[in-house]
Amino acid sequence: MQKQTVDRHSHLQNENRTSSVDESLYNLDEIASLVSYELRTPLTSIRAALGLLLTGMFGTLPKKGQRMLEIALNNTDRLLRLAEELEHDPKLSRKNVVPEPSSFNSAADPATQRLALLSLWRQRTYYDRLTGLPNQTLWIEHLEQALVHAQQKSDQAVAVLLIGLDRFQIINDSLGRAAGDRLLIAVAQRLEAYIQPIGIIARLQEDEFAVLLEDVKSIDDLVSIAQGIQQLLSDSFNFENQGVFVTASIGIAWSQEGHACPEDLLYDADTAMHQAKNQGKDRYEIFDIGVRVEAISRLRLETDLRLALERQEFQIYYQPIVSLKTSKLTGFEALLRWQHPEQGMIFPTQFIPLAEETGLINPIGEWVLRQACQQLQIWQQRFPVSPPLTISVNLSTQQITQPDLVEQVRQILDETGVNPNSVKLEITESIIMENPETAIAVLKQLKQLGLELCVDDFGTGYSSLAYLHYFPVDTLKIDRSFISQIDSEGEQLEIVQTIIRLAWNLGMNVVTEGVETPNQLAQLKSLRCEYGQGYLFSQPVDMQAAQQLIGQKL
Ligand code: C2E
Numbered sequence: 001m002q003k004q005t006v007d008r009h010s011h012l013q014n015e016n017r018t019s020s021v022d023e024s025l026y027n028l029d030e031i032a033s034l035v036s037y038e039l040r041t042p043l044t045s046i047r048a049a050l051g052l053l054l055t056g057m058f059g060t061l062p063k064k065g066q067r068m069l070e071i072a073l074n075n076t077d078r079l080l081r082l083a084e085e086l087e088h089d090p091k092l093s094r095k096n097v098v099p100e101p102s103s104f105n106s107a108a109d110p111a112t113q114r115l116a117l118l119s120l121w122r123q124r125t126y127y128d129r130l131t132g133l134p135n136q137t138l139w140i141e142h143l144e145q146a147l148v149h150a151q152q153k154s155d156q157a158v159a160v161l162l163i164g165l166d167r168f169q170i171i172n173d174s175l176g177r178a179a180g181d182r183l184l185i186a187v188a189q190r191l192e193a194y195i196q197p198i199g200i201i202a203r204l205q206e207d208e209f210a211v212l213l214e215d216v217k218s219i220d221d222l223v224s225i226a227q228g229i230q231q232l233l234s235d236s237f238n239f240e241n242q243g244v245f246v247t248a249s250i251g252i253a254w255s256q257e258g259h260a261c262p263e264d265l266l267y268d269a270d271t272a273m274h275q276a277k278n279q280g281k282d283r284y285e286i287f288d289i290g291v292r293v294e295a296i297s298r299l300r301l302e303t304d305l306r307l308a309l310e311r312q313e314f315q316i317y318y319q320p321i322v323s324l325k326t327s328k329l330t331g332f333e334a335l336l337r338w339q340h341p342e343q344g345m346i347f348p349t350q351f352i353p354l355a356e357e358t359g360l361i362n363p364i365g366e367w368v369l370r371q372a373c374q375q376l377q378i379w380q381q382r383f384p385v386s387p388p389l390t391i392s393v394n395l396s397t398q399q400i401t402q403p404d405l406v407e408q409v410r411q412i413l414d415e416t417g418v419n420p421n422s423v424k425l426e427i428t429e430s431i432i433m434e435n436p437e438t439a440i441a442v443l444k445q446l447k448q449l450g451l452e453l454c455v456d457d458f459g460t461g462y463s464s465l466a467y468l469h470y471f472p473v474d475t476l477k478i479d480r481s482f483i484s485q486i487d488s489e490g491e492q493l494e495i496v497q498t499i500i501r502l503a504w505n506l507g508m509n510v511v512t513e514g515v516e517t518p519n520q521l522a523q524l525k526s527l528r529c530e531y532g533q534g535y536l537f538s539q540p541v542d543m544q545a546a547q548q549l550i551g552q553k554l
């Protein structure tokens, strides 16, 4: 599919691959004065740029400086003519393009010296130092050209395969950096041998390679190339008589309408590659436009979420918890809301998972607890009742595994002066079951602070009921899914009854959540369930409305 393209670029690909020049042989001042003399550019600037070029730090030079040196080197007429001849003469081998180190010494004739320099400049600008493959700059240029060509032919597409080696960091850490480098070179050679006849391969980053394919006719071609790459890597690499296995996650994207620039195509391939990594690695994924929309909005949401605390966009809503026997208000559950400046109110199910993934849940959770305790302290003083009002606050997995959680909670209790007995922490059953030993140890420490503990969403986390007596908790909150069906299904009613009895036997009390209908309420009362929460009593409401409810319902 690709022969034509490869020919078009072959001079670039074959040019001066890994020239291991001995840079001590350069006399910077001499070369700089030579270039400077012909161009009348300040000697010091040229010298500085040459220094960066030779030490491999040319990329750190500002674009303007790079351009200046490029012009300096390209504008030497003789040099340019020679370079052109070389580029167009297939008989000239790489050896002739990059002179041997000895020819760099000051005795070599100036034309050869400058040619060598131009050659070195090209190499440093367009090729990866370690593997000798084209780098991102050169590869993007090819991609740009390929996209222009593809626009002229409507039935053919340009495709990008982004190859990310899996767990390369681990290999680097265990074998050492030098071995890691050798492995990268070996991987690059295998990939290059496979790709060169059909496309252009480059190394973009440490453990990331990109393949450009033109004239793509079907997705099946791309899939078989991706599979070919996986096959290729599946043979182990030999290192000091030790077989090292490498796998890769591959993201595939191809130009369709709407892909005007190379960066978009690369970005899509990157998204697909990350999807492949997230789905277990050693696989390929084909980019799908829906994923792009999701990735963009997720990225935006994440950025906004990082700023939300600082901008005070969070707010706590309070949902009453009611005594089923007396119908009196006993306390509230604190439920987080995010007042987004553009999107309006966002509910926790839409952002808590993201907050957990990014670790932001820790500062957010801390804020919720502090805020809720402060509010309870105010309400308890304003509405002194017996027993005092309570507040329930949700904790996520991340918070439970955070080493300083207990200390943080202790500090908040101290700061706000709230009575710990009135504060209930809710932890879902699934969090406890994910890692029962750790969870139970943390729960015990929290219990020692005098707090009350509650298992949330009980009945959904597959805990063996026999396990329950190990949980140092005071309350079971039966999940909404059981309550919603007790109207119609006798079986659900029995389950609820069993849970209530079990809780009593263990000295725990029971809250049922999601009570929506008078019939559900009647059933729960008949089971002598103590507490209820749900839309039948009230939706979660803001602080002012909650305060009004206290006035009315106590
Ligand atoms: P959850 O802890 O199970 O909270 C109960 C959820 O059920 C709340 O949703 C509440 O508004 C809703 N709900 C209450 N009564 C009824 C009812 O009668 N019918 C129905 N259909 N729903 C009812 P919300 O506020 O959207 O919160 C969802 C989840 O987000 C919470 O589930 C909790 O897991 C999490 N969450 C909320 N705030 C926080 C927080 O501050 N920290 C953490 N870690 N998680 C939180």
Ligand code: CA
Pocket (backbone or CB within 6 Å): 333, 394, 426, 456
């Ligand atoms: Ca809860």
Ligand code: CA
Pocket (backbone or CB within 6 Å): 456, 457, 477, 479, 480, 513
């Ligand atoms: Ca719940």
